[in-house]
Amino acid sequence: MRPAKPKAEAPRLSVGFILANRFTLCAFANFVDVLRLAADEGDRSRPILCKWTVLSDTMDPVASSSGITVQPKERLGDPRRFNYIVVVGGLMDETPNLSPAYHRFLHEAVAAGIPLVGVCTGAFLLHQAGLLDGYRCCVSWFHHSDFMEQFEGLDPVADQIFVVDRDRLTCSGGASSAHLAAYLVDKHVGRAQANKSLHIMIIDDALQAEKPQPGIPLDLKTRDPIVQRALLIMQQNIDTPISVQEIARRMGNSKRQIERHFRLSLDTSPQVAFLNIRLDLARHLIERSQKSVAQVAVDCGFCDSSHLSRMFRRRYGATPQALRRPGSVEEEAALA
Numbered sequence: 001m002r003p004a005k006p007k008a009e010a011p012r013l014s015v016g017f018i019l020a021n022r023f024t025l026c027a028f029a030n031f032v033d034v035l036r037l038a039a040d041e042g043d044r045s046r047p048i049l050c051k052w053t054v055l056s057d058t059m060d061p062v063a064s065s066s067g068i069t070v071q072p073k074e075r076l077g078d079p080r081r082f083n084y085i086v087v088v089g090g091l092m093d094e095t096p097n098l099s100p101a102y103h104r105f106l107h108e109a110v111a112a113g114i115p116l117v118g119v120c121t122g123a124f125l126l127h128q129a130g131l132l133d134g135y136r137c138c139v140s141w142f143h144h145s146d147f148m149e150q151f152e153g154l155d156p157v158a159d160q161i162f163v164v165d166r167d168r169l170t171c172s173g174g175a176s177s178a179h180l181a182a183y184l185v186d187k188h189v190g191r192a193q194a195n196k197s198l199h200i201m202i203i204d205d206a207l208q209a210e211k212p213q214p215g216i217p218l219d220l221k222t223r224d225p226i227v228q229r230a231l232l233i234m235q236q237n238i239d240t241p242i243s244v245q246e247i248a249r250r251m252g253n254s255k256r257q258i259e260r261h262f263r264l265s266l267d268t269s270p271q272v273a274f275l276n277i278r279l280d281l282a283r284h285l286i287e288r289s290q291k292s293v294a295q296v297a298v299d300c301g302f303c304d305s306s307h308l309s310r311m312f313r314r315r316y317g318a319t320p321q322a323l324r325r326p327g328s329v330e331e332e333a334a335l336a
Contacts, residue, residue, distance in 0.1 A: 089121030
């Protein structure tokens with residue numbers, strides 16, 4: 001008699017994905033690839049230690065925000081066959097609410113004790129389904145104001161890459177979805193597998209949930225929704241600065257209203273705030289990147305390196321070049 005073949009090891013981590021129409025492909029792909037690379041030796045992609053599938057109520061292909069479609073593999077069925085249900089959101093203006101079938105499935109998952117994960121704007125969809133009441137949740141700094149406007153009474157976290165609050169896990173999307181997936185792999189499969197996935201994906205070691213979201217440094221803190229929205233528009237137009245009049249037009253407010261709110265909230269003008277945002281980013285790039293001063297000037301919306309240097313010295317008391325020479329900032333400030 002031939003010896004019996006050893007039973008295949010059951011997956012230690014099983015994940016079902018629900019993709020919203022116009023979902024963010026990058027966030028979904030990062031999450032899946034961490035599972036894929038942790039599931040097998042090397043990068044052979046066999047779903048041994050981890051298993052994942054895309055679920056659907058209709059089995060119709062789902063279009064991502066980039067236009068690339070994904071074909072679901074299984075119908076919704078029993079949520080208890082998964083360790084986690086992950087909802088991947090996408091474009092705010094083009095992502096409709098999930099269908100009643102998805103809502104029923106998610107509520108069944110909660111009743112069965114299955115944790116829910118919201119990726120990118122998936123937190124919006126979970127809240128619309130009534131499944132985030134009483135929970136902290138993570139949203140991208142880019143969507144913080146949108147969340148506050150749509151879901152009164154909630155205070156989402158926009159300064160961490162992901163949030164774990166009991167059986168609800170949410171992340172801001174992009175690269176943070178890889179770190180949230182690595183957190184789950186670490187918990188259920190092992191730290192070595194989590195780190196292996198990230199290293200193959202050329203991502204540094206796994207980041208903890210409390211790690212600040214990467215992005216443009218912004219020291220201007222305010223709870224005024226008009227000012228918050230104007231600041232976000234400024235951040236989106238760093239390299240090609242737009243006028244306060246144009247910001248007001250995009251927001252549906254008058255220039256005078258914007259200026260009054262900035263004075264009351266930040267005791268400064270929108271023009272000065274915009275310049276300071278650009279200078280803060282320029283300093284961040286000078287200190288953290290290898291870009292030339294000329295390229296930093298272009299990236300931050302200055303005419304040229306001379307223009308950047310003049311504004312830089314006026315704000316920081318030193319030139320951009322001085323920040324790259326150890327000890328020279330103090331020397332230059334002393335000579336000024």
